[in-house]
Amino acid sequence: MCMQLGATFDAECAFHRETKVSLLHLADITEKGVTFQSPVDGKPMLLTPEESIQIQNRIGADIIMALDDVVKTTITGPRIEEAMYRTLRWIDRCIAAHKRPHEQNLFGIVQGGLDPVLRDICVRGLVDRNLPGYAIGGLAGGESKDSFWRVVAQCTAALPEDKPRYVMGVGYPLDIVVCSALGADMYDCVYPTRTARFGTALVPEGVLKLKHNAMADDTRPIDPTCACMVCRTYSRAYIHCLVTKDAMGSQLLSYHNLYYMMKLSRDLHMSIIEGRFPEFVCNFLRIMFPKGDVPEWVCNAMEVAGIDISSCCSPFSSSQD
Ligand SMILES: [Zn+2]
Known part of the structure; x- marks a missing residue:
């Protein structure tokens, strides 16, 4: 994995994400750490922030992630605040446990759900620790697209521009283009391989369902x-x-x-490097939405990003989500 500003996509990290958010129901989180079922024998295992860093120090990746207390964005109430403050307490335990700070870049993870005040406290807390990079966590968990991009926009605006900003668990090609317009640099997601297993290919126009009968003689x-x-x-x-018979199709x-x-x-x-990102965005949207029906959340996000997409939007056909 390499550190690079301006859009990288890391398929390896996808595993990390899948084990984290989608298996949350198997985890029990306390101040000590996260207790989860061993994938080997089903017995409970405690992972502390210190151990998570020791394991990552041994693996030796050039980007390593802090252990955070992550909750789904669809959860509301005091649990969101508890998870955010615990994430801040755990970052100090991760920093203290990190034995290879000159070789491995420890990224902190911004939590705080959909609450702008909590997100702001978390961003400021992490920036104070002057980490080599920052991740925006807890998104892509079922929240509305409008809530999603607003959290990304708030965090990217407040995180330092000269450090990589990584949106965890994102995402669809359209989400990656939107988040990049909002200033994010890195992503990870299981989507490309998961959707492949369902017989779906990613194409510039959107998706192509290979199981569909129309494909039989195409x-x-x-x-x-x-x-x-x-x-x-x-x-x-x-x-x-x-794909209708055999695993080889998914591969x-x-x-x-x-x-x-x-x-x-x-x-x-x-x-981005060649200074034609707005044209790239317009071209991407024009191919994906040839009728100009760019979703309203995308139009709203692009307005905040300062990218004029009026040439690819039909004035009468903007749709939600
Ligand atoms: Zn191809």
């Missing part, structure tokens, strides 16, 4: 504009035949989907 590649091994070698009809679709995400990140990154 001899075109998944995405005629894609240069990946799968698109150069196989037809939609062939992959349709596989080919995963290959294409990861290639698609990496190309999207690379193109996005280059457009």
Whole structure:
């Protein structure tokens, strides 16, 4: 994994995310740490902030993540505040336990649910610790798109511009483009491979469902504009035949989907470096929403990001979510 500003997509981290948020119901969180069921024998195991850092010190990745107290954004009440303050207490235990600070970059994770006051306290607390990078956590857990982008916008605006800003668990290609416009630099998500397992390919127009009967005699590649091994070698009809019967179809679709995400990140990154990011955004939206029906949350986010997308929006057809 490398540290780089301006859109990176890390498929490896996706595992970390999947074990964290979607398995929360198996975890019990106290001040000591997180107790969860061992994936090996089902016995309870306690992971403390110190141990999580020791394990990551041994693995040696150049970016390591603090252990945080994460709650779903759909939860309300005092639990959100408790988790945010505990995340701040745990960052100090993580910093103290970190034995390789000159080789490994410890990222803190901003929590605070959908509450702007709590998010602000958490951002300021983490920035005070002068960490090498910051993650925005606890999102992509079922909140509305409008709540989602507003938290991202608030955090990216308050986090230092010269440090990487990582939105955890994001996401769909559209989310990545929107969050990048709001100043985020890094992402991770299981989506490209998970959706592949359901027979869905990512394409510039959105998604292509390979299980659909219409694919049965479509001899075109998944995405005629894609240069990946799968698109150069196989037809939609062939992959349709596989995905309806065999695991191999999911593997080919995963290959294409990861290639698609990496190309999207690379193109996005280059457009920032070359000073043509607004054009990149417009072009991306024009292909994904050819009728100009760009969702309203995207229009709102782009207004805050200062990117004029009026040329790709139809004035009469903006839709919610
Ligand atoms: Zn491809």
